[in-house]
Amino acid sequence: MKPGLIIRLVILALLVAFIVTPESFAWVFQPLTKNGQPAIYTQNSLMNLTLSHLTIVAIATIASTLLAVGLAILVTRPFGAEFLPLSRSLANIGQTFPPVAVLALAVPVLGFGTAPTLVALFLYGLLPIFENALTGLTTLPPTVTEAARGVGMTDRQRLLGVELPLATPVILAGIRLSVVISVATATIGSTVAASTLGEVIIAGLLSNNIAFIAQGGLVVGVMAVLIYDALSALERVLMARTGQRRLQS
Amino acid sequence: MIEIDALTKDYLELTVVDHVSLTVADGEIAVIVGTSGSGKTTLLRMINRLIEPTSGTVKIDGQDTRAVPAFELRRRIGYAIQGHGLFPHRTVGQNIATVPTLLGWDKQKIAARVDELLSLFQLEPAEFRDRLPSELSGGQQQRVGVARALAAEPRLLLMDEPFGALDPIIRAKAQSDLLAIQKRFGTTIVLVTHDMEEAIHLGSRIAVMDKGKLLQYAPPAEIIARPATPFVAELIGTGERPFRLLSLGKVRDLVEPGPAQGEPISADASLRDAYAECLWSGREVLPVIDADGKIIGRIRRDDIARRAERPQ
Ligand SMILES: Nc1ncnc2c1ncn2[C@@H]1O[C@H](COP(=O)(O)OP(=O)(O)OP(=O)(O)O)[C@@H](O)[C@H]1O
Numbered sequence A: 001m002k003p004g005l006i007i008r009l010v011i012l013a014l015l016v017a018f019i020v021t022p023e024s025f026a027w028v029f030q031p032l033t034k035n036g037q038p039a040i041y042t043q044n045s046l047m048n049l050t051l052s053h054l055t056i057v058a059i060a061t062i063a064s065t066l067l068a069v070g071l072a073i074l075v076t077r078p079f080g081a082e083f084l085p086l087s088r089s090l091a092n093i094g095q096t097f098p099p100v101a102v103l104a105l106a107v108p109v110l111g112f113g114t115a116p117t118l119v120a121l122f123l124y125g126l127l128p129i130f131e132n133a134l135t136g137l138t139t140l141p142p143t144v145t146e147a148a149r150g151v152g153m154t155d156r157q158r159l160l161g162v163e164l165p166l167a168t169p170v171i172l173a174g175i176r177l178s179v180v181i182s183v184a185t186a187t188i189g190s191t192v193a194a195s196t197l198g199e200v201i202i203a204g205l206l207s208n209n210i211a212f213i214a215q216g217g218l219v220v221g222v223m224a225v226l227i228y229d230a231l232s233a234l235e236r237v238l239m240a241r242t243g244q245r246r247l248q249s
Numbered sequence B: 001m002i003e004i005d006a007l008t009k010d011y012l013e014l015t016v017v018d019h020v021s022l023t024v025a026d027g028e029i030a031v032i033v034g035t036s037g038s039g040k041t042t043l044l045r046m047i048n049r050l051i052e053p054t055s056g057t058v059k060i061d062g063q064d065t066r067a068v069p070a071f072e073l074r075r076r077i078g079y080a081i082q083g084h085g086l087f088p089h090r091t092v093g094q095n096i097a098t099v100p101t102l103l104g105w106d107k108q109k110i111a112a113r114v115d116e117l118l119s120l121f122q123l124e125p126a127e128f129r130d131r132l133p134s135e136l137s138g139g140q141q142q143r144v145g146v147a148r149a150l151a152a153e154p155r156l157l158l159m160d161e162p163f164g165a166l167d168p169i170i171r172a173k174a175q176s177d178l179l180a181i182q183k184r185f186g187t188t189i190v191l192v193t194h195d196m197e198e199a200i201h202l203g204s205r206i207a208v209m210d211k212g213k214l215l216q217y218a219p220p221a222e223i224i225a226r227p228a229t230p231f232v233a234e235l236i237g238t239g240e241r242p243f244r245l246l247s248l249g250k251v252r253d254l255v256e257p258g259p260a261q262g263e264p265i266s267a268d269a270s271l272r273d274a275y276a277e278c279l280w281s282g283r284e285v286l287p288v289i290d291a292d293g294k295i296i297g298r299i300r301r302d303d304i305a306r307r308a309e310r311p312q
């Protein structure tokens, strides 16, 4: 096993241990408290908050992946080609919009709770995935797409058999960006009463308890890094599997 | 049989292929030559409708190519693309199996065909079948590309510079393999090349293109002897003409009875090779042997030289 992998596994194990039994890590956070404040957040179980956090991110990301990849496929077909420049500039403009702003705009429409957070994550997640799917589908080697036509594949066979498999690593890179943004942004969801790890941080801010802020931030941060890392590794494997780059030894 | 009639392709103002008409009979090899950008690839790709012509028609065995859906047409026509175009995410075996799979052949038949083709192109099946194209050399990729085009035993084969990346030895082998395959299955072939030597060696007829126009379409001997325009003559290379003529003839054609000394030459060697041997070894006559190594006569240098003269 490579040292990098061992370090990652250790971090993952620590994260899981902390989420399952936060009390046993009280000594770590004790020095951050003052005036006998509790070292560990106990209003809600950390495990439930984490699961809810990840569920919201997962639902939003799956939904944005489906829509973004679907749209990218449509605008890269001959009949959708007219919309390609328009959708591309929309995607670019959209990405300059901060996620907090999306959240702020969603609340008046959807009220408080999980819904506006899901919508904000979904909308914001669309953009990187769409942009990457477009890139992936429009930068395939021309000889390969020509060959796919030349052997007599139908449009559908070309899309499913050649274009999507080859674009998958690039699409996955978009999903990775989107997931990481969502993991962080979901935290803000707590301000509009979604059940996420943001709750711990906000409780810390309200009661001026640095230990709470640290544990909430740490769990979110470490999760984001681990997910980013795992998806990057998956991408490299897919690149190699699809013969687009050799596996680095 | 392919009948191309007044085939034209315009890109905006630019006419890339200009009223080209030619017919390729069954089992013939038509070789298209011309400088870069003369429209060879465009002409070739209009045959399987990868490019839709602006005007003109293509008929295959009497049927207009527009009468069937393009994808069905293309499954019947083998196509070796310029620069191989292998699917990078599929193994060599899967690449070769593409068209048979699309046509719904059964698995066993496909597997047998893949191995047969790999062996034919000097690629050990067990070693190469499961590799990805990125794990092959350029020349190996190109051979797999040709194998893929041949996989479904098409009666018509389009090849765009199929042997461009091969070294001279493998190239000569690939060419003679192609000729053997062509003889065995009676495949009709349209092949694009930059290499005049290859065109003369492979072509039953050579089509010379320049700036989208077909300048001459004739058997190699006639192209060499009577080039239609100065451009055609230049393409053949004026200094090369006698040797190109010799490369069309076989030693067998000029064998006569009588003795000769020294290393013999095969009756199937080209006259060009025989002439080179005469010059190199300083001999006036060479003994000639059959395929089974038996001496069947001799060939004279003067006779060969006479064959290199401009035909009347
Ligand atoms: N889609 C296109 N739009 C505009 N011009 C094109 C297009 N495709 C090809 N051409 C032009 O058509 C001409 C002929 O191209 P083609 O690919 O048929 O040449 P070629 O004879 O095969 O050349 P090479 O030997 O370099 O492969 C070139 O001048 C090229 O620039």
Ligand SMILES: [Mg+2]
Residues within 6 Å of the ligand: B040, B041, B042, B082, B160
């Ligand atoms: Mg070309």
